[in-house]
Structures are given as C-alpha cells and as structure tokens.
C-alpha cells in the first residue's frame with residue numbers, strides 16, 4: 031500500500047469527491063476549500079513535482095493531461111467565462127504540503143493577487 035495519500039486517492043483506498051478522471055489524471059474536491067470551487071488535479075502516476083514528472087518517460091504528455099483535465103473541469107463547473115486560477119505549490123518555500131504533484135483549481139469568487 032502506498033504511503034502517499036494522493037496515490038491512495040487515485041487507487042480508491044481513500045475516498046474523495048471526484049469531478050473528473052482520465053487515464054493520466056484525476057480531479058477531486060479539496061478537503062479544505064479556499065474558494066467556492068476548489069479542486070485538485072493530479073497525475074495518476076506518482077511524481078512529487080512537475081520537474082519530477084517531466085523527468086519520467088512520457089512525463090510531458092502526462093503533465094499536459096493534468097492541465098487538459100483542469101481546463102475541462104473548469105469549463106464543466108462553469109468557470110471558463112468567469113475566470114479561475116490554476117496553481118501548483120512546489121517545495122518548501124512554495125508551501126507544498128502533499129508531495130504528489132497537484133494543481134489547485136480555484137474559482138467562484140474574485141481572487142486577489144499576490145497570494146500570501
């Protein structure tokens with residue numbers, strides 16, 4: 031059994047509210063939402079960061095699959111015209127707490143910039 035909580039969500043060992051899935055990516059609701067829409071989009075194969083994913087065979091296509099699913103879910107949840115934010119916290123100073131690459135899809139309210 032994987033130690034990685036997001037690998038366990040991919041396999042179904044940990045429940046999550048899925049909003050989309052392809053062979054290469056899964057989208058599910060964040061447990062602690064920071065906006066009316068807060069979805070995480072992850073590659074199905076484990077990689078800690080985008081750089082690690084790109085270092086894998088076929089990683090560029092799987093990274094593209096993560097962003098393709100993110101934009102599809104944004105559209106399906108009614109955000110395409112309103113706008114939304116995609117962000118991947120990376121490493122210690124990036125504030126990454128789960129070390130399986132994930133893109134946050136945030137929307138449904140006016141977002142501010144810069145983030146904290």
Ligand code: 5GP
Pocket residue numbers: 035044046047058059060061062063070118119125126127128129
């Ligand atoms: P990070 O801080 O690494 O960019 O984001 C990790 C995100 O994963 C956080 O927003 C946190 O709420 C979310 N999260 C952590 N554990 C779980 C979980 O078991 N299920 C779900 N759905 N989200 C989680």
Ligand code: ZN
Pocket residue numbers: 034035036037038075076077129130
């Ligand atoms: Zn993982």
